Amino acid sequence: MQVIQGDVLKCDLPYFDICVANIPYQISSPLTFKLLSHRPIFRCAVIMFQREFAMRLVAQPGDSLYCRLSVNVQLLSRVSHLLKVGRNNFRPPPKVDSSVVRIEPRKPLPPVSFKEWDGLVRICFNRKNKTLGSIFKQKRVLELLEKNYKTMQSLQLTQDAEMGEEKMSADDVALLANMVEDLSMETGDEKEDDEMEMDDADMAGEGAASFKEKIMGILQQGDFAEKRGSKLSQVDFLYLLSLFNKDGIHFS
Numbered sequence: 661m662q663v664i665q666g667d668v669l670k671c672d673l674p675y676f677d678i679c680v681a682n683i684p685y686q687i688s689s690p691l692t693f694k695l696l697s698h699r700p701i702f703r704c705a706v707i708m709f710q711r712e713f714a715m716r717l718v719a720q721p722g723d724s725l726y727c728r729l730s731v732n733v734q735l736l737s738r739v740s741h742l743l744k745v746g747r748n749n750f751r752p753p754p755k756v757d758s759s760v761v762r763i764e765p766r767k768p769l770p771p772v773s774f775k776e777w778d779g780l781v782r783i784c785f786n787r788k789n790k791t792l793g794s795i796f797k798q799k800r801v802l803e804l805l806e807k808n809y810k811t812m813q814s815l816q817l818t819q820d821a822e823m824g825e826e827k828m829s830a831d832d833v834a835l836l837a838n839m840v841e842d843l844s845m846e847t848g849d850e851k852e853d854d855e856m857e858m859d860d861a862d863m864a865g866e867g868a869a870s871f872k873e874k875i876m877g878i879l880q881q882g883d884f885a886e887k888r889g890s891k892l893s894q895v896d897f898l899y900l901l902s903l904f905n906k907d908g909i910h911f912s
């Protein structure tokens with residue numbers, strides 16, 4: 661047996677098949693994505709997490725804890741809740757309950773660019789209880805997508821040759837290691853702010869108006885305009901991403 665002493669987030673992990681860990685909870689998100697971006701991919705991880713983090717990992721569309729973390733981890737793996745471990749199993753009892761979760765990476769991984777995928781999911785969960793029609797009308801969102809669209813158009817000739825097949829790279833996944841923010845950002849109810857309504861695209865110029873129409877057309881095509889990110893399944897997100905990409909709309 662080889663014992664490696666060091667910071668698990670900083671050291672290069674060797675090949676491993678199974679990971680069993682009782683971790684410090686503050687590294688839950690970066691460790692999860694570090695494992696999921698490790699190659700060759702492992703077979704199974706059984707890890708104890710803080711209960712709420714564990715419930716986010718396994719949350720399904722419509723559950724109150726369903727969030728960007730759930731969607732991204734479930735894109736890359738099958739996650740199942742194995743065991744509740746209450747705080748009273750420890751002396752002295754900590755402030756939080758725990759749960760043991762099994763993570764089995766999907767093989768093969770879905771053929772999407774992870775950056776694109778996360779770009780879309782991030783927008784949809786920014787105000788996850790708003791309809792997609794309302795989220796995609798925001799000036800800030802439309803400006804970002806239009807910028808990407810123009811960049812892609814100007815690169816079209818080279819892109820056409822290269823983009824035959826979207827692939828998910830380990831580097832893409834590793835970028836998500838900073839998702840540690842998720843837990844703190846998404847606890848509690850969402851703020852129903854008016855700011856966003858005021859931010860609706862009242863964009864100047866015909867070009868911007870027709871771009872907005874293009875985006876609304878894509879949403880309507882897949883019947884997504886009235887749907888909410890909090891209710892979309894993996895298949896819905898994959899379909900929505902394919903509709904956007906088909907019309908040249910990209911998220912990274």
Ligand SMILES: C[S@@+](CC[C@H](N)C(=O)[O-])C[C@H]1O[C@@H](n2cnc3c(N)ncnc32)[C@H](O)[C@@H]1O
Nearest residue numbers: 665666667668669670681682683684685687708
């Ligand atoms: C929840 S305790 C588990 C201890 C022991 N493995 C057990 O199951 O009883 C987490 C352990 O991880 C160590 N630790 C904290 N941050 C770490 C990191 N970044 N890399 C490696 N170990 C870390 C802590 O010092 C602590 O011993």
